[in-house]
Amino acid sequence: MKMYKKPIIAFFAMLLIQAVVSVAVLIPGAIYEFLQMAADGQQPNPDVLLERLTSGSSFLSIALIVSSIITIFFMQTPMKMIRLKDSFSMPKISLGKSLYLVLAAFIGIYATDVVSEVMDLPNIIEAELGGMSKTVMGVLAIAIIGPLAEEVVFRGAIQQHLHTNGERPFRAIFIASVLFGLMH
Numbered sequence: 001m002k003m004y005k006k007p008i009i010a011f012f013a014m015l016l017i018q019a020v021v022s023v024a025v026l027i028p029g030a031i032y033e034f035l036q037m038a039a040d041g042q043q044p045n046p047d048v049l050l051e052r053l054t055s056g057s058s059f060l061s062i063a064l065i066v067s068s069i070i071t072i073f074f075m076q077t078p079m080k081m082i083r084l085k086d087s088f089s090m091p092k093i094s095l096g097k098s099l100y101l102v103l104a105a106f107i108g109i110y111a112t113d114v115v116s117e118v119m120d121l122p123n124i125i126e127a128e129l130g131g132m133s134k135t136v137m138g139v140l141a142i143a144i145i146g147p148l149a150e151e152v153v154f155r156g157a158i159q160q161h162l163h164t165n166g167e168r169p170f171r172a173i174f175i176a177s178v179l180f181g182l183m184h
Helices: 002-039 046-054 057-076 095-119 124-132 136-164 169-183
Strands: none
Touching: 002 057, 002 136, 002 169, 057 124, 057 136, 095 169, 124 136, 136 169
């Protein structure tokens, strides 16, 4: 059980860092939007204010970039779970197990798609990512820095920690993948 303590802390630390940074970025944004609405002679309405904040891709881009950088720093320095140069190495696994993992990924993607179609879930992220992809900062956040932080945390820290502390490569990859899926 001791082997799983750091990966669990790393997982929740990433969630917490993203939440705290998002709120920290939204507070100045909320103040700015509030003052802007007041200057325009509009009655500040909390619902309108929240909608204007969350539809602004620049706030989301800044939150993602800052939280990703803090997460990478946290995994490297206080947690001592990674060395950046080692974060992108992969444990050796057989071709058969690799094919099982690819098959499991396709089944998971298909199952998620079926569940979202059956439940008719709204895709609130699609609009946000669409807005973010129209700015340089947004592309940097969603295509480079965000995925880099996820790789460092899930593959570099969690998976590598499990593997180096005695977990079989297949199980280390599976556990890191499940946590990655839960995060998303």
